[in-house]
Amino acid sequence: MLLMDDMKAMRDMAGVEPWETAVLFGGPADGVRLRLTGRPSVLQVSHPCRVENAPDGMQIAALHIYRRDLKVKSEPLRYGFDGVSP
Template sequence: MGMDTDCTTPEEHAVLVGGPAHGLRLRVTDRPPVVQVTRPCEVEAAPGGVRAEALYVYRLGLPAGEGPLSYGYDAASP
């Protein structure tokens, strides 16, 4: 007789508020305090496959009760 050791955490729906990814909906696990969004940047003559990405940070807001989790854009980060 074995014990059920399935410790998976359910996913929750979240929405990003503000910034370049405003309105983007996603699913998160374990309510991470920060979500990082990147957007590729065009580079000229990049040596050895170097690439650049713009980085945007969204922070978990206060629980709103019903509905998806809300992550607000942090313009001061990184």
């Protein structure tokens, strides 16, 4: 298991952020696993919507916000659905 100091040392030596595994909990993307770098605090999941009578090229997507659980320090990182965010 890597500790935060170990991860920082790896990043400093390699000059790149290490990839980590994360899991989304709740909401429409519940259980989705992904790989990411930099431990972003918020993830945005979008899902295309079908549109009727829309001008050419218009696309509409439903947006879903997931926030990182700061209590989880090791992989897999955990992101929980935020149903209140716009």
